[in-house]
Every structure is written in structure tokens, then in C-alpha cells.
Amino acid sequence: MIMRTEPLLLTPGPLTTSITVKQAMLRDWGSWDSDFNQVTAQICDSLLAVANAQDDFVCIPMQGSGTFSVEATFATLLSPESKTLVLMNGAYGKRAATILERMNRETVLLDMGDYLPPDPQEVDRILAEDADITHVVLIHCETSSGILNPLEEIAEVVESAGCELIIDSMSAFGALPIDAKTLPFAALVSSANKCFEAVPGFGFAIVRKTLLKECQGRCVSLSLDLYDQWQYMIKTGQWRFTPPTHVVAAFSQALVEYQQEGGQPARLARYQRNRDRLVAGMKALGFETLLKDRWLSPIIITFLSPDDPAFSFTAFYQAMKQRGVLIYPGKLTVVESFRLGCIGQLHDEEIDTVLSAVADACQVLGLTAMTTSQSNQQNITNTAITV
Amino acid sequence: MIMRTEPLLLTPGPLTTSITVKQAMLRDWGSWDSDFNQVTAQICDSLLAVANAQDDFVCIPMQGSGTFSVEATFATLLSPESKTLVLMNGAYGKRAATILERMNRETVLLDMGDYLPPDPQEVDRILAEDADITHVVLIHCETSSGILNPLEEIAEVVESAGCELIIDSMSAFGALPIDAKTLPFAALVSSANKCFEAVPGFGFAIVRKTLLKECQGRCVSLSLDLYDQWQYMIKTGQWRFTPPTHVVAAFSQALVEYQQEGGQPARLARYQRNRDRLVAGMKALGFETLLKDRWLSPIIITFLSPDDPAFSFTAFYQAMKQRGVLIYPGKLTVVESFRLGCIGQLHDEEIDTVLSAVADACQVLGLTAMTTSQSNQQNITNTAITV
Numbered sequence: 001m002i003m004r005t006e007p008l009l010l011t012p013g014p015l016t017t018s019i020t021v022k023q024a025m026l027r028d029w030g031s032w033d034s035d036f037n038q039v040t041a042q043i044c045d046s047l048l049a050v051a052n053a054q055d056d057f058v059c060i061p062m063q064g065s066g067t068f069s070v071e072a073t074f075a076t077l078l079s080p081e082s083k084t085l086v087l088m089n090g091a092y093g094k095r096a097a098t099i100l101e102r103m104n105r106e107t108v109l110l111d112m113g114d115y116l117p118p119d120p121q122e123v124d125r126i127l128a129e130d131a132d133i134t135h136v137v138l139i140h141c142e143t144s145s146g147i148l149n150p151l152e153e154i155a156e157v158v159e160s161a162g163c164e165l166i167i168d169s170m171s172a173f174g175a176l177p178i179d180a181k182t183l184p185f186a187a188l189v190s191s192a193n194k195c196f197e198a199v200p201g202f203g204f205a206i207v208r209k210t211l212l213k214e215c216q217g218r219c220v221s222l223s224l225d226l227y228d229q230w231q232y233m234i235k236t237g238q239w240r241f242t243p244p245t246h247v248v249a250a251f252s253q254a255l256v257e258y259q260q261e262g263g264q265p266a267r268l269a270r271y272q273r274n275r276d277r278l279v280a281g282m283k284a285l286g287f288e289t290l291l292k293d294r295w296l297s298p299i300i301i302t303f304l305s306p307d308d309p310a311f312s313f314t315a316f317y318q319a320m321k322q323r324g325v326l327i328y329p330g331k332l333t334v335v336e337s338f339r340l341g342c343i344g345q346l347h348d349e350e351i352d353t354v355l356s357a358v359a360d361a362c363q364v365l366g367l368t369a370m371t372t373s374q375s376n377q378q379n380i381t382n383t384a385i386t387v
Numbered sequence: 388m389i390m391r392t393e394p395l396l397l398t399p400g401p402l403t404t405s406i407t408v409k410q411a412m413l414r415d416w417g418s419w420d421s422d423f424n425q426v427t428a429q430i431c432d433s434l435l436a437v438a439n440a441q442d443d444f445v446c447i448p449m450q451g452s453g454t455f456s457v458e459a460t461f462a463t464l465l466s467p468e469s470k471t472l473v474l475m476n477g478a479y480g481k482r483a484a485t486i487l488e489r490m491n492r493e494t495v496l497l498d499m500g501d502y503l504p505p506d507p508q509e510v511d512r513i514l515a516e517d518a519d520i521t522h523v524v525l526i527h528c529e530t531s532s533g534i535l536n537p538l539e540e541i542a543e544v545v546e547s548a549g550c551e552l553i554i555d556s557m558s559a560f561g562a563l564p565i566d567a568k569t570l571p572f573a574a575l576v577s578s579a580n581k582c583f584e585a586v587p588g589f590g591f592a593i594v595r596k597t598l599l600k601e602c603q604g605r606c607v608s609l610s611l612d613l614y615d616q617w618q619y620m621i622k623t624g625q626w627r628f629t630p631p632t633h634v635v636a637a638f639s640q641a642l643v644e645y646q647q648e649g650g651q652p653a654r655l656a657r658y659q660r661n662r663d664r665l666v667a668g669m670k671a672l673g674f675e676t677l678l679k680d681r682w683l684s685p686i687i688i689t690f691l692s693p694d695d696p697a698f699s700f701t702a703f704y705q706a707m708k709q710r711g712v713l714i715y716p717g718k719l720t721v722v723e724s725f726r727l728g729c730i731g732q733l734h735d736e737e738i739d740t741v742l743s744a745v746a747d748a749c750q751v752l753g754l755t756a757m758t759t760s761q762s763n764q765q766n767i768t769n770t771a772i773t774v
Contacts, residue, residue, distance in 0.1 A: 006414045014418050014632050025412045025633065027393045030713040031401050031587070063588075064451040065628035068610045075608075099609045193629065200418070201450075201588045201631035221462075221608050222486045223455045241452040242580065244588035244631060245401050246412065326417040 007321060008350055011328045012143045012171050012300040013194040015344030017254070021198055024253035025246040036245060037237035039252050044204075044233075046255050050264060051173070051188065051206050053180035058212060060230045061204040063223075063244060066170045066191030069203030071099045072224035073166060073187050076215050077135075077207070078105050084135040085110060085126060085163075087118040087154065090144030091331050092168060096137050103220070108133060114332045115145035115290060115302075120153040127161035135186070140169035140176065141299045144331040145290060146339065148172070148297035152183065159184040164211070170194055170203075171299050174258070175268045175343065186211050192247065195267060195299075195343055198254035201247030271298035274342040274351055281355035282340075285362065290337060298342050300328070305336035310366045313338055319361035325354050394713045395737055399530045399558050399687040400581040402731030404641070408585055411640035412633040423632060424624035426639050431591075431620075433642050437651060438560070438575065438593050440567035445599060447617045448591045450610075450631060453557045453578030456590030458486045459611035460553060460574050463602050464522075464594070465492050471522040472497060472513060472550075474505040474541065477531030478718050479555060483524045490607070495520060501719045502532035502677060502689070507540040514548035522573070527556035527563065528686045531718040532677060533726065535559070535684035539570065546571040551598070557581055557590075558686050561645070562655045562730065573598055579634065582654060582686075582730055585641035588634030658685035661729040661738055668742035669727075672749065677724060685729050687715070692723035697753045700725055706748035712741050 009016045029036045044059040051057070062069045074096075078084060082105055086097045089112040100107045110126060112118055118138070127133055136158045141148050151167065158165040164186035169178065173188060174195030187207040193200035205226055212227060219225035223241065232240040261267060275298045279289060282303055290302040305311055313329055316338065320327050330337030340354065396403045416423045431446040438444070449456045461483075465471060469492055473484045476499040487494045497513060499505055505525070514520055523545045528535050538554065545552040551573035556565065560575060561582030574594040580587035592613055599614060606612035610628065619627040648654060662685045666676060669690055677689040692698055700716055703725065707714050717724030727741065 007417065007420075009415055009417050011417055011419060014415060014629060016415050019413070022413045022415070022633070025586075026406070026409045028396055028401060028403050028409075028586075030394065030396050030398055032398060032715065033394075033708070033713055064455060064610060065630070067628040068451060068455075071608060071610045095609075102609045102612075103607055191629075199412075199415075199631070199633045200629045201634055220490055221458060221611065222482075222489045223451060223458045224608065224610065225489075241454040242401060242578075242587045243452070244586070244634060246409070246586045246637075247588055247631060247634065250633075321420070326420055328419065 029245040076226035090142035124157040141172040198251040201244035323357035416632040463613035477529035511544040528559040585638040588631035710744035
């Protein structure tokens, strides 16, 4: 049982962390000291091991939010001659495209709208028709909708076409399996405050060493230069600029707890259990998911807003908050929705707390007809996933 | 009396923080929630008040280390047509120049070497002779040597020349007085983990509103775009990308303790007292400062290494560490030195602990002749500050 005086975070990161992870921040560290350097080195080694990437890859942490690490990876790896296919089906795919456009890197966009998965055959065709494309960006789990994109199939066609894959696995790495020995990719980017259940403040990139070696001086941003960060760490054991020492210490403790739980398979199993319990409970209350079961990730679930004039997201959010649960708004353009995360220190007990809070909130709002909005259903039918 | 199980940090940030600042991190926050938005808003308002800049300036926090905020400020404010005079007398001035060169902004460098202050008259002359110069960058306190640069005098000549001043006040703001009503500047950059005595994870820029308004779409980095961060905060109250929530909460508590202590004047007084006690104690032990008293900042002091073959920085560092004190290496090119910080949760008691540790360490190392290195003295005489 976790001691808790604050709300449960049903958001996909920042998320609810253990008290012991937070307690690891009750100490000040010298960022120059060898004790702290060891913490950093162990974290990087552990992350490489989670991806089975010890031999040919390096792990480079980067200060800031996960987006900073995504941008650092693009800015360091992509030369001015590169051309990148961005597979978009939500806000994070769009953000990747925006980052590339800002830094004047040529892009080709495959926009699947709010939640449809990219079709590997279509990706194959695009790559075959445009020999200038050098890189492909895929969002592993697109938290806008909660869809788990078909990583393995996409990786296969990208490799066949002789291109390099950059995976934004922000909200998936640590829970979804990644095996660098069998999955071909150039770089995978993730963050401290997602499936490793630590606190926000830095991200990291796992990059194929042979590629990174060629990237000296390419990044126009000094702060976000992954190559420089890598070389400086090799030389000194330190981060180039002041690291978020307390956040790094918390991550180190989170990794201990990750291993104690049983690593990636155990974490995935718990998140899947959370998802299944959450979806079953919500369906029993009359809610429906945006996506069919096949596409539901164990990370975050989008639920359609109920077809009832008494429902408003703001009122629902406040009613949930009063019951100690923070939820996430929807991020879709065509349907009204909200989202519940499955990740963080959530177990059966917390999921049941959430479901009770939803039941209470529905009653308080006076929701009588707990069926999904007709207009929402109409919109979904129009853009249905054909699987 | 502070509860402490970890070493005292005599480093100029990360530094020793109060236990109550760290305890503020024992809670998870929803980064989307209005409670957290209020914390952010209050922090920005408080920082503007410290600089007496409420009317014409905005305060924009930025994830990452202080350098990220410096780069964000340059990348957002400086147009491709800008030309920037960088006043360098140490590592942070050099870093400012490197950032500008990376982003292809034209620079003029006035390099004073390791520790000499820039001469306002020389700055005036450079600006008069080159009408293309639009901006000047000054490091307020250059922590490489510990020198407090002549901010007011430089600001005056920059304004007279019709240029804009960007102040890197990383390690000085909060302790040294800044009055935006009388000091002319375009932007001032600082960080959470310096004189406000919070933990590292974000920085901030205080920028004149009329200038920032003109900077939409200028920053080639999406992550580091201060304009976007500002606009998004106005619209939503939120940080654009995931903030380091726990670090932000710690900063909020640190600001409470800052006000309780008596704000900027009280903090400056304590740091000056720390400096004076430290310098007097070290002199009594036979050490000498690099700079003459006039140039000693109340932030960090460079001491010359003793003229004794028994002295090595590594051995001294380890001996100090064993006594619970982490010190900083020197950062000078011509003389052997080390540095001791005056900032953080250090009071008379802690300064005395440091001085005892130094005395013990000297004994353990077998330092007999506690006089400053002859060759060091020679080097200093050659490049002496003529004041």
C-alpha cells in the first residue's frame, strides 16, 4: 500500500510514482562527483540491457522533457541531405514533423488522421517510390489515441528499403518489449517519467554507435547535441551541462524497483491487467473505447464521451479530481473523448478506486443514459479501422 | 540545524538545499492540472518581482540546465541579421560564444582571458567602431574564476550605443540586486539551482515583452523556443512539454524560504558573510585567492593551489570528500587552482566545518609550506588586474 496524500495520476506521464522513488530525491548530489557519475553510468547500462542493445548501441541521457530528446536525436542524426518519412497518427507524430520542419530537414508525411495505424504496405510503397528518403520516424505508442502502432512490421519494411528507423517510444519503452538484436532501428527515444515510473526531468536516446560516430558537429544546437553529450560522458563520466541530479537519483531507484518487479515482462503484464480491468469496468459503466481491442495499448485508453447533455469534460474532470483522481482530456479532432492511463504505480486497488470515482462522478453529473454519443459513433464509423 | 547524511556541496550549483525544499518533491503533480499551473504562475510572478520587472518583462521557464535557457534566449531573440559582442572572461563566456557560432549568428569576441574584467571603455569603443553590432552578452558572475563583472557600467555603455544587453546571471540572480527599472537590459537568464537554492532541472529567462513579441517562429529549435513557451503558457497556463514537476514544486518551496530569509538583501548578506568567513579562514591556513578583494564575488572563490609537491587536487578532493565536503576543481588555464562556493544552505556552522576539513586535509596530505605556488604567483603577476 502506497502512502498517498496527493491525487492518483491517470495521466500517461507524469504519473504516480512510488514513495521510495520520490524519497531518493531527499539528498543533494555533486554533479561532478564520481558517486554521481556512477549513478549515471549504471542507468545507461541498465537501459541498454532493457533493449538488449549492449553491443552495438549507446544510451545517452538528455536534460529536459522527452521532446528535447526527440529533437536532440533528429538534430544530431539527420544531415541536411536527409529526407524523413514521418508516420503520423496523432499529436506526437505531428510534433515530430514540426521539429523537423523547424530545423529545415526535408520531410514526407503520411498522416493517418487521429488514430488509424500506418499500413506497412503503404509505407513500403512510399519508400519504393521515393529513393531520396533516408529515415522513417514512427511513434511506438501514440498517446493521443492510445494506439499501439505496428512497430515490427514497419521496422521490417524500413530495413528492406535500406532506410533508418527512428522510434519515438516515449510512453512504451520499458513496458513493450524491444530487442535490438532482432528489431532493426537507428535510434529509440524515451523518457524517465513513463514506463520506468520515475519523475520527469530528462529523456534518453539509444543510438546505434556506428551512426552516432559520424555525427560530430552536425547539431546546430549546443544544448541538444547528443554526440557532444556522448563524447563528454566517455571522457569525464559527467553530463556536459548540469544534470537534474535529484531526478537522476529517483530514476536510479525506479530502475531498482523495475528489476524487483520482474523487469519488462512483469511491467507489461501489470499494465495489461490494468488496461483490461479498466476497460471492463468502464464498459460495465456504459463507456466505450475509441479503438477496437486489437489496437488498445496497455499504456493509455481513449474513451468516448457519453451521449448525454449532462456530460462535460470539465465537470467530469472536477468530479474525478474531488475523488482524488486526475484524468486526461481527449486529443482527437473528430470525436469527443477523454483518456485514462494504465501506467505508473497503479495496481488492482488503484484501478478499482478509479472505477468507483467514475461511477460516483457519473451520478453527481446526473448522467442517466450511459451510451456513447451518437454523433461520436457516426464520426467513428466514417473513419473506421478496417481490421 | 539541517539534517544531513550527504556531503556539503561547496560547488556553485547544484548546491546544498534545505531538507524542506527536497521534501517538497515527495508528491506527484499532474502537469496538466490547475493546481500545478498555479505553482508555475506564482514562480514566474515572484521571479519578475525579484528583478523589479513586473511591468515590461515576462518570465519564461525552460526545461533543462541553465545553458538550455541561455541557448533558448539567444535562439529566440537573435535574428539571422544580428551581430553579438560576447564579453568573455571564462568558461561561461566561451560557452555563450560557442552556442552562437553553432547557430550561425555573427559574433565579435572580447576575450579577457581567465579572469580579467571587461573594461567598459573598451566595450564602448568596440560598439562605436562597429555599427553592425546589435547585442552584447555579459556573464554577470563568471564562476570559472568567481569574478563579479561590472554589470552596471557595461549596461550603461551598451544602452548608450543603442544595443541590447543579454545577461547570463546564472549564478548571481537572486543574490545580487537587479532592478529592471534602472538597469537597461533585453533579457536576463538564470537557473533554479543557484541563488534561489532549489534543485536543478529548469532555468528561466526574464525578457522585455516588446522584444519577445517580435520573435514568433524565429527559433529553429522547437524545444527551446521561448516565444512558443510564453504563448502556450498564456493560453493554457501549462508548460508546452512535460515540465520537471517535482523540481518545480521544490523551487516553489525554495521561494517561500527565500522570502522568509528576507529576499535578495538577506541572501546577499549571508553569501557575503560566507565569503568573508571562508576567505579569512583560508588565508589563516595559508591559502591565497586568485582575485583581489574588490573582484571577489559572494558566489564562488578561486583559491590558488599551495606551492608544495605534496599537493594534488585529486588527493585534496578525496581528503575533503572523506570529511563530508565536495569542492570544485579550478577552471583556469594559466594557474593551478580550486574553487569553493559561498551559495546554498551554508551558514557559519557549515563554513567552519569546511575550514576544519581543509585544515585536516592539509595535514593528511602532509602540506608543510602553506604558501602559494611561486609559478602561480608569477603567472598572476604577468596578467595582473590593474585596479
